[in-house]
Amino acid sequence: MHKKKYFFNQSLKNLNTFRIDVTAKKIIFITTITSLIYILQTCKLSRIPYIILGEGSNVLFLKNYIGIIIINRIKGIKIIEQKNAWLLHVHSGEKWHNLVKYTLNLGILGLENLALIPGCIGSAAIQNIGAYGLEFKDLCQYVDVISFKKSITYTNPSTKRIYSHSCNFSYRNSIFKDPCHSESAIIAVGIKISKKWHPIIFPSLKNYIQPKCITAHKIFNIICKIRIKKLPDPKKIGNAGSFFKNPIITQQHAKKLISLYNLPHYPQLKGLVKISGGWLIENSKYKNIKIGDAAIHDKNKLILININRATSQEILQIAKIIHAHILKKFHIWLEPEVDFIGSQKKIKASDIFT
Structure with a gap:
């Protein structure tokens, strides 16, 4: 049944x-x-x-x-204990934050930096979620999918295990966003957590933590407090977290901007530089724009909010205004982090922001 x-x-x-x-x-x-x-x-x-x-x-x-x-809502968590690590097999319908709490309560330490990130396990893999110096890819061993590219029967599905090195994880991206995986469904992920716990103290956490008495539970509690304070609760104010990604640009482009503006920037691999998207919006003339019940969040400018009864077109109108202004002023194409869903399928961001 x-x-x-x-x-x-x-x-x-x-x-x-x-x-x-x-x-x-x-x-x-x-x-x-x-x-x-x-x-x-x-x-x-x-x-x-x-x-x-x-x-x-x-x-x-x-x-x-x-x-x-x-x-x-496919749920289930299996844990295998090894000499030096914990191996978790987690079904894709489990809530991510619940997994973080569950493992901490069992004394399995290592997921605390990713506390209070909304969504389920499946979307964690698709998005390669990350926060405070840790990303999903740092923990992922594999992703199990059902593929519908080839004809399958009800009793004999085509399942495939994709190991982490083949997932093409990058900043808020993975192979699962590619069109080639449009007929695949994530059913579970494998996570490996070392028994030798090393705290990850992201720069923005240093003012909240005393190194001598640091614990995973303290990091968890601090991050939860920060996120609750700075991010709108979707149950009260509609939002999808960061609407845009923090842009990653060339070093040459970054040098030009840094010479003109004192903007936050973070060196990346291959000579690239990550720029604070929130700073770009904060320093634009549209930082407090409001259309109908759609607006920009006052504490985090990367977040667009539905105050009460905003329509998707009102939210999209604000996004387009911001996108066009940042492109004109800073020559940066802000890439949306959200997926746009039309009447039948997902719509490419490039088809919306033209």
Whole structure:
């Protein structure tokens, strides 16, 4: 028996953290891999559009969706203890923050810097989530996917384990964002955590931590307090976290900007430089722009918010204004971090910001 729930022509307002009030032709909650395989096989054979969501924490619905929204609630955590490490096999419907709390309570230390990041395990792999000096790729061993590129049967799905070195992880990116993986679904990830704990003290944390009495639980609590203070709660104010990525530019471009502005910048690999996207917006004439119920967050300028009943077009209008102004003033193309979903499929950012 397949464990799933069906809802027809229902609002997605409570299923996306932007709290955009659009509808889907059908919403299905699934709790087993078997159910997921069956539904995706049906969609493929019947050519029905579908999107898989966890917490809906990184999407902006632009229109009502004419296909099926699959809400992933496949849960389960398996832990294997080795001599020097813990091996975790985590199903993709588990909430990321719950995993962080769960492992800490078991004395498995190492995920604390990624506390309070919204979303599920599957999206953590897709986005290569990161914060305070740690990224998902630093812990990931593998990602298990079901592939629908080739014809599969209900009883014999095509599953594949993609090891970390083949995931092409980079800043808020992975191979799972490529079109070649549009017919794949993440079902689980493998995480390796060393038993030899080394605290990661990101520069912005140093003022909150005394090195002599540092613990993983203290780092966890401090990061939670910082995030609660600086970031809007999606349950109260609709948002998807950072709308844009911090841009990574060439060293030559960075030198020109640094000579003109005292802007925060961070050296990267291959001679590249990461620029604070929030600073760029803060130092623009549109930093306090508001259209309808859409606005820029006052404490973090990379975050666009839905104050009450904003439409996706109002949010998109602000994003386009910011994007165009930053491009004109700083010659930087701000890359969106959110995924844009049209009536049938994801829409490329390049098709929106032209």
